Amino acid sequence: MTVRKRLWILLAAALLAATAATGYVWHARDTAEAAATGTVRLDAAGRILFRNTAPGAGFGRIASVATARPGGPRTVGAPACDRVYAAHGTGLCLQRTGPVPGTSVTVLDRALRKVRRLRTAGFPNRARVSADGAMLSWTMFVRGDSYLRDDFSTRTGILDTRTGRLTGDIERIPLTLDGRPYQAADVNYWGVTFAPDDTTFYATVRTAGRTYLVRGDYRKWTARTLRSNAECPSLSPDGTRLVFKKRVSASANRPWRLYVLDLATMRERPLAEARSVDDQAAWLDGRTVMYGLPRHGGGWDVWAVPADGGGTPRLLVRDASSPAALTG
Template structure:
């Protein structure tokens, strides 16, 4: 083979390699190779969208993404921020990221343009995150020991941040608790799954002690809490502040331990939702009539599903390859 032909062959091989690498880089950057999405501007103050964590294989995996509420199955917009758990409301967001070989989490508070306004480093694995409807009150939970609510040795750390004053409660375990009408103190108290009322003062959460879980109602300004009922985990308060959706332990088996229920706060009447799969998530409200939640797929991956909050209807797939959803319905 002549020297000229060898040079031509080398040039062709180089061009093919450059084209392949460039194409891969572009697909990885915008996530379009696997998720059908596109890179773009993701904001936390744009009404009429669902924010979520993209779980599609490829370059967009783990990034904050968004879809229109009225077209949740349509093309997604993917931003640059990587999160293991997220939530947002009224232009304020929480992005939880697991860091390092020793279990620790960086909690990043985001403004409407995904710019960092504060960062807190805490122990444990990312678990739950919530922002009040006003964007003023934030809470997050990590697993400090163990990694499942099914383990007897699990331990949690739950924090509350008031963005108006900057006050950070690193752990709410020391809040004075009234259990079944009596002051209660114990070394095994674990709190998780905070959800805030619209007054930015009342909050609900789960507490576990002596092997039992309780729904608590807290008063942020007075810094007190009391139990409302047993067997309530990961509560999520409706936009109208009248109902709580939660996961209830219905089976001792590790395969299907929980079912989603709705609780009327005025009557304390429980209603099982139509989703019969075991849901290990803090459900989020899509609107005042519908809740959404992450479910793992058989064989791998996650999807966001939705179901009516009154026990009627049937579950429906909302967003493929997604978890950690949050509906943004009002402008900042």
Template sequence: MNSRSRLLILLVVTLVSAVAVSGYVLRVRAGGTDDAGATVRLDTAGQILFRDTAAGSGFGRIASAPLDHPGAPRTTGHLLCDRLYAAHGTGICMQRKGPVPSTHVTVLDAALRPTREVKAEGFPNRARVSASGAMLSWTTFVQGDSYLRDDPSTRTSVLDTRTGRLVDNIERIPLTLNGKPYHAADVNYWGVGFAADDNTFYATVRTSGRTYLVKGDLAAWTARTLRTNAECPSLSPDNTRIVFKKRVSASANRPWRLFVLDLATMRETPLAEERSVDDQAAWLDDHTVMYGLPRHGGGWDVWAVPADGSDAPHLLIRDANSPAAVR
């Protein structure tokens, strides 16, 4: 065999190897399997689920990282989501689709298989799953695309996975505002989160230019305001506190700050994160909250900060947003 033949064979072998490796990498990304054979599941304890925002083929896909080492190499699944959340082996994946703004909401089982799909108006915005995995909620923007608008219009739905009952818009729930029955055409709900009993819920209501934290009862089909100026509540795992964003400025650049509300005393504590957070923060554990923040120059990251107002925020996961801890 002459030198030219040996060189030709070497080139062919190299090309075949490169194609095989590339095909493997693509299969890894598409199937959610990393080099160690791990897959994204929603029922694996000790992980953080999130939306991958790193540039590349994994952008927008559901991903996971270990709770005790969130900066470790991530496992990326096959589903594309604009907003996601999961608990107890049940998940929500919200995707914006079509030229006319609409959102496809997919309910997922532990293996990321769809169990139900719902089409909603508007842009994906908020999603929550109760700790038991039984109750789901999601919010879309129907008019405008920001809470900073004077006339934001939202649609918030609630799904009971045990019965299959879907309430496509909870704005019809009877509302008690400041102790009195209240009715108005401009009532908007968003950011629903559920307590451990799968019946009590907390949410934001906006009406007449003001926002309120409300507490609701699904079985009784009632809701009442607890306080003003509280948006996107998220209940702690022990169900004793709520993290929320509070409007602290009229500036469009830094309008909100994160606070934690003790439900027993109704005393609020500002968190050490002084940047404006336009997110429904989630709880990493009973002592720490996490949230997505846009990065200067582009991209998103997940940050964390102690829930008692101490210490300082720290980067939890780079190139990520929409986090959910699976404990």
């Protein structure tokens, strides 16, 4: 075969690959546009944002429903996410990428336009945005895929959207455990939630086989444990309580239960949801928390339960996960 013929073959192959790639991009864009049923805005107060898990073209895409009619018609937007959260017109979308396990971390504006995109290793697990939309955090599984496995490892990042300061992994934050400075190679953080001052945050830390609730200071770059056996905290709108999941059984069937902790008294109260919830619950309002639960036989739904320990759980949004209450 002549050199000229080889060059023509290589050129044809390159053109074919480019055409296929272009076709894929246009197909993906057309699919996203076809799946969208309307305009989802992150500054639309009185709506619940979530990941749509209803079968069909809109599966996995950002969606919203009216808070007053959570069982009513939903609006599905174009972006697809494995985990989503939003507050004050700022959104955070985590989406798996492949074939090598990785995640695209995308910051969205109020109209779901991309503001910034980061790449990180691992599988998307948790996402949070501070109440004023300034501080963002995400957690990835980088080894293992379940909090029930002993070999799991996490990577948790924080982004300050005002300054652009990015901390890709907070595991090196100086930790005080039970009143003493602590260092260990197995320290893992996950499930960050921010206080209104945008410097105080709460999170879970795991080391030596135990989990702890920590209070951190972003500006001073310190963290200290508050109590043991508390995971995936979420701060109430008034900043006085945390909802979290607590390990109540060694069984893999029903290992966790949701609790609410009063930060002034450090007294905890179990919620009426007796099923095991493996989620970072969110606050629907000051009296109610919401969370994703897998359905028996497949699929996900968002449920709600009173935060005072009374009442009964109720189905809030069917075929949904990763909820957030939009406040404008």
